[in-house]
Amino acid sequence: MSIILEAQNVVKRYAGHTALSGVSIQVPQGSIFGLLGPNGAGKTSLIRIINQITGPDEGQIILDGERLQPKHIEVIGYLPEERGLYKKMKVGEQLLYLAQLKGMPKAEAVEKLKAWFIKFDIKGWWDKNVEDLSKGMQQKTQFIATIVHEPKLVILDEPFSGFDPINANLLKDEILALKEKGTTIIFSTHRMESVEELCDNIALINKSKVVLSGEKKEVKNRFRDNTFNLEYSGALAPIEGVFEILSAKNVEGITKAKVRLLDGTNANQFLGQAIQQVDLKAFNENIPSFNEIFIKVVGEDANTIL
Amino acid sequence: MNKILLIIQREYITRVKKKSFWIASILVPFLIAAVYTIPVLLFVNSDDSRNVIVLDDSKLFKGKLNSEGDYTYIYSEKTLEEAKKDLKKSNDDIVVHIEKDILTNPKGVQILGKKTVGIGTQHAIQGKIQNELRNIKLKNAGIDLKVLEDNKINVDAQTYTLNEDGGEKSSNSGGAMILGGIFGFLLYLSAFLYGSQVMNGVIEEKSNRIIEVVVSSVKPFQLMLGKIIGVGMVGLTQFLLWGVLTFTASTVTSSIMSGKIEEKVQAKVKAGLSKDEIKKFEASVKSENPLNSISDAIENVSLGKMIFCFILYYLGGYLLYSSLFAAIGSAVESPSEAQQFMFPVTIPIILSFILAQFILQKPDSPIAFWASIIPLTSPIDMMVRLPFGVSNWEIALSLTLLILGFIGTTWLAGKVYRVGILMYGKKPSWKEITKWVFYKG
Numbered sequence: 001m002s003i004i005l006e007a008q009n010v011v012k013r014y015a016g017h018t019a020l021s022g023v024s025i026q027v028p029q030g031s032i033f034g035l036l037g038p039n040g041a042g043k044t045s046l047i048r049i050i051n052q053i054t055g056p057d058e059g060q061i062i063l064d065g066e067r068l069q070p071k072h073i074e075v076i077g078y079l080p081e082e083r084g085l086y087k088k089m090k091v092g093e094q095l096l097y098l099a100q101l102k103g104m105p106k107a108e109a110v111e112k113l114k115a116w117f118i119k120f121d122i123k124g125w126w127d128k129n130v131e132d133l134s135k136g137m138q139q140k141t142q143f144i145a146t147i148v149h150e151p152k153l154v155i156l157d158e159p160f161s162g163f164d165p166i167n168a169n170l171l172k173d174e175i176l177a178l179k180e181k182g183t184t185i186i187f188s189t190h191r192m193e194s195v196e197e198l199c200d201n202i203a204l205i206n207k208s209k210v211v212l213s214g215e216k217k218e219v220k221n222r223f224r225d226n227t228f229n230l231e232y233s234g235a236l237a238p239i240e241g242v243f244e245i246l247s248a249k250n251v252e253g254i255t256k257a258k259v260r261l262l263d264g265t266n267a268n269q270f271l272g273q274a275i276q277q278v279d280l281k282a283f284n285e286n287i288p289s290f291n292e293i294f295i296k297v298v299g300e301d302a303n304t305i306l
Numbered sequence: 307m308n309k310i311l312l313i314i315q316r317e318y319i320t321r322v323k324k325k326s327f328w329i330a331s332i333l334v335p336f337l338i339a340a341v342y343t344i345p346v347l348l349f350v351n352s353d354d355s356r357n358v359i360v361l362d363d364s365k366l367f368k369g370k371l372n373s374e375g376d377y378t379y380i381y382s383e384k385t386l387e388e389a390k391k392d393l394k395k396s397n398d399d400i401v402v403h404i405e406k407d408i409l410t411n412p413k414g415v416q417i418l419g420k421k422t423v424g425i426g427t428q429h430a431i432q433g434k435i436q437n438e439l440r441n442i443k444l445k446n447a448g449i450d451l452k453v454l455e456d457n458k459i460n461v462d463a464q465t466y467t468l469n470e471d472g473g474e475k476s477s478n479s480g481g482a483m484i485l486g487g488i489f490g491f492l493l494y495l496s497a498f499l500y501g502s503q504v505m506n507g508v509i510e511e512k513s514n515r516i517i518e519v520v521v522s523s524v525k526p527f528q529l530m531l532g533k534i535i536g537v538g539m540v541g542l543t544q545f546l547l548w549g550v551l552t553f554t555a556s557t558v559t560s561s562i563m564s565g566k567i568e569e570k571v572q573a574k575v576k577a578g579l580s581k582d583e584i585k586k587f588e589a590s591v592k593s594e595n596p597l598n599s600i601s602d603a604i605e606n607v608s609l610g611k612m613i614f615c616f617i618l619y620y621l622g623g624y625l626l627y628s629s630l631f632a633a634i635g636s637a638v639e640s641p642s643e644a645q646q647f648m649f650p651v652t653i654p655i656i657l658s659f660i661l662a663q664f665i666l667q668k669p670d671s672p673i674a675f676w677a678s679i680i681p682l683t684s685p686i687d688m689m690v691r692l693p694f695g696v697s698n699w700e701i702a703l704s705l706t707l708l709i710l711g712f713i714g715t716t717w718l719a720g721k722v723y724r725v726g727i728l729m730y731g732k733k734p735s736w737k738e739i740t741k742w743v744f745y746k747g
Contacts, residue, residue, distance in 0.1 A: 015741055051522040053728070078522040082730065084515030089320065100312050101523035145519065 004029040004064060004153060004184045005050070011058035012045050018208050019045035022059070025203045025213060027153075027186060032179055034199035034216075035188040036290075038298055041205045043188040044081060047157055050186075051078050063153070074103040077151035081158040081188075083142050085130045092126035095145055102149040109148065116144045136167050143171065147178065154178060156187040160194060172198065192290040202290075206298050223293050226261045227286040228270070234278035243270055254281060309524045310532045317507065317536025322543065331544055335551035343559040347566065357398040358431065361389055363406045370438050377430060393420060402431055408439065482693035483666050489616060489689035490662040492545075497623055497655050497685070500541045501631040505644060507533050508635030508727070517727045526724035530636075531716070534628050541624060542617070615692055615701065622708035623685025626715050627651065633719035636726030637734050647736075658683035662690040669694035679704045681711030718743060 005027040012020040019042045027033045035043050048054050050061055052073060061068040063075075086094055092113065099109035117123050120140055130138065139162070147154060156175075160168050175185055175198060189195065195202060195216075203213035212219060227246065233253055238244045242265050248257035255278075261270050267285070274280060288296075321327060355376040361384065362368060371379040380398070382389060389401045400423065405414030417423050417431055441451060508530075511517045520529055571584055634647040661683060665674040669691050678688035678696070684704045688696070725742035726734070 015738075015745075048728075053518070053521050053526075073523055076522070078519065080515075080518040080522070082515040082518055084519075086320075086511075086516055087514060097312065097316055098519065098523070101309055101520065142519075 002029045003027065005186070006062040007046065007050070007059065008062065009059035010046065010049060010056045010061065012042075012049060012054070013057050020049075020056070021208045023205065023208070023210050024059075025210060027184060028201060030179065030182050030184055031200040032175065032198050033184070033186045034195045034202040035186055035205065036190065036192075036195060036202055036294065037188075037205035038190065042208045043205055044157060046205070047078075047080075047155055047186075047188060050155060051076060074149065075152045077102075077146040077149065077154040079142060079146040079154075079156045079159055081161065085138060085141060085145075087129070087131040089130055090126070091128050091130060091133065091141055094130060095141065095148065098145045099148045102151075104149045112148050112150075113144070116148060120144070135162070136164060139163060139167055140170075143174065147174075152184060154183055154185045156185065158189055159187055160189065160191055190294075192294055195290045204294065204297055212293070212297050219293070220287055220290075223288040223296070224285070225288075228259055228261065228267070229256070229282075229284055229286050230259065230274070230280065231256050231282040232274070232278035232280045236274065236278050239273060241265075242273055258286065310528050310535075313524065313529060313532025314536040314539070317533050318539050321503070321537065321540045327540070327544070331547040332551065334548055335555050338548075338552050339555035339559050342556070343563060346563055356400055356427065359384075359389055359393070359398050359401045361386055361401060361403045364404055364408045366408065366442055367404065367435070367438055370441075371434055374434075377434075379434075390418065393418070400427070400431070402435075404435065409443070412439070482669075485693040486666055486669075486690040487662070489612075489692065490659065490686050492616075493620060493623055493686045493689055494655065494659045494662075496541055496545075496620060497627045498652075500537050500624055501628045501651075503540075504534055504537050504628040505631035505635035505648075506641060507537065508632050508723075509638060509641060509644065512636065512727055513639055521724075521727065526727060527720045530629070530632050530720055530723050534625065534632060534716075537628065538621065538624050541620070545620070612692060616689060618705060619685040619689050619708070622681075622705065622712055625712040626681060626685070626708065627655065629712065629716040629719035633722040633726065633739075636723040637729070637739055639730065639733075643733055647739075654682040655686070658686040661687055665690050675700070679707060681708045684708055721745070 003026050005025075007023055007025045010020050010023045011018070023042070023046060025033075025035075025046075035046070037043050045054075049056050050063075050068070052068060052070065063072050066072075089097075095113050096106065096109055099113065100106060104112070117126065122137070122140065125133070125137070125141075130141070133141065146156070159171060159175075163171060172194070175187075178185060187198075199216050201213075201215050202219060203210050205211070214222075232255055234255075236245065236248070236255070236257065238259075241263050243259045243261050246258040246260055248255055259270075261267070267283075271280070271283065355378065358377055358379050359382050360367065360371060360379050361382055368381065373379050384392065386401075386403050389403075392398075393401055399420055401418045403416040403418070405411065408414045415432070415435060417428060419427070444454065445451065511520065524532075575584065630651045631648075634644050634651065637647065638644045658677065661673065661677045665671075665677065665687055668674060674687070674691055677683045678691050678700070685708065688701070688704050721743040722739055725745050726739070
């Protein structure tokens, strides 16, 4: 898979602190890339550098094989965390203005916008003032502004914050639809369930450094710790060198237990041993959720943020 | 470049579409027209002539209160009671009762009117009686009235400006002062008016949180420049509208006025007034209209040069100050937070306005010279000096410095702006804002 965006050793310093110290990431073409990390870790700083709002002090960004330059603004769509609209402008005018700022010719922008208005079933909004829109309506408008110029790369900073479940689902569907069309999507979040659902790759930034990155499955594999969940009736005793029982809880005759396999025992070998002792009802590997990975990696400070 | 045009367009159109823009554009010319029309119309229309019945108990004034202007004095032997009764029925308007001991008791005059006696009427009659009373007293003291008459001399000097080739042209320092004052005030107003519009526009973008979307499409400096130019063009449009509408309104009103004046002159001719008196009347009407002395002053300096300089100094002063206002707007999140930072920027504006009062008195003093050369004060103070005649090299020097000045402030403001617009949360201090100037990329 080719790499559409690469950050190489990016350093960004502000007066009092270092926002990014030697951050490198690789975003594969056509993937959904999750940029994770607690607040203040440096996610937004990196995103602003990719959007050329600020420049890196050291390092560079490579987009599509070229060093980042002003013309790339037109192939990136950006939905910032702090997002808003001109309140006194009409919805249509405003979207047209933002699309033109992204380099779209006026006629083309009108055409594309009309298609989106039909798609989102908001045809009547063109001449509405933004201040008359509800928050959900404004979010739709902002999303259209982000993608109307059909960018190759879409960057969403905390896209789900402030969305109600219906709009969040709509957004999720649109993100997946964009991916279908071959668009690459970077989104930053600290909502781990959306990472599980959407991301192909992740990078976790903590205290201005990338502390974890890779393909989602592969990262998860790295955090497998050979523990399994099982449900059974009867009594199970640990076997030295094969498995140990980490926890067990009996509910109405059924025991739910968590075990760890030892010394290279595989699941089949364990099951062979277990069925001799108990009547097995259910068995599955305990694969860590991103929530657990996040907490484990970021450490205890993250608890307060999540 | 194309994107700056888009920004200029948006800033311009959203402002020009506002109702408040049109209200200000239309109202101001009519106010200006009213300011110089109303005094003239009032003067011309103060036409109700009055018959004044004089009851002179002192017998001192017989034949001395001559009818003059709107007041016709009629002597009567009636008693006060009779006169009061008759006044209601007759065409007469006012009864003046002069008491016997008027020479020793100056308060012994009563004016009774059919309607309330206005202050103008009161002064006219009082003045008349007072004048006569003085004459009588002087005569009693043995002073010849003829000698007194000869002492009443009106000096009306003509002022001239010498040309470089030794010729002379009539100058009108009164008109120049008015014109200079108007220019100074307009520029003073525009620095505040449009500067704060720029500032509020920046604050609006920041508090709306639209700013980050926009600066991901254009450079912050482009956005700032686009906003400044857009609002500046709104200002020029407003000045243009003011100019055209004031001209139209004043043409209409002065044609109405000259019609009225003509009517009045005809009436005077009918009434059999002498030519001299009519001329005097026309002159006094003219003196009521401040526009006349201004147009004299404009003839001295040449209107083209004046408009040319006005546009350049407006643009220079506006660019200089509005970029500073934009920087302030970027550093704060609400107009109320901006107050504290505005103070140092408004000081030079207010200072130049104060200096302008001084320059109007002494347009050639060293202070006037330097105030019109130094960029922070030159936009207002050079325009104030201009109607008094300023040599071209001074204008060229002052404009050059002004251009350098606004390039400097715009550069500085751009540095603060690009950092400020993305800073939320705490209110920055001056120290922090200074640091922003030195941030990289």
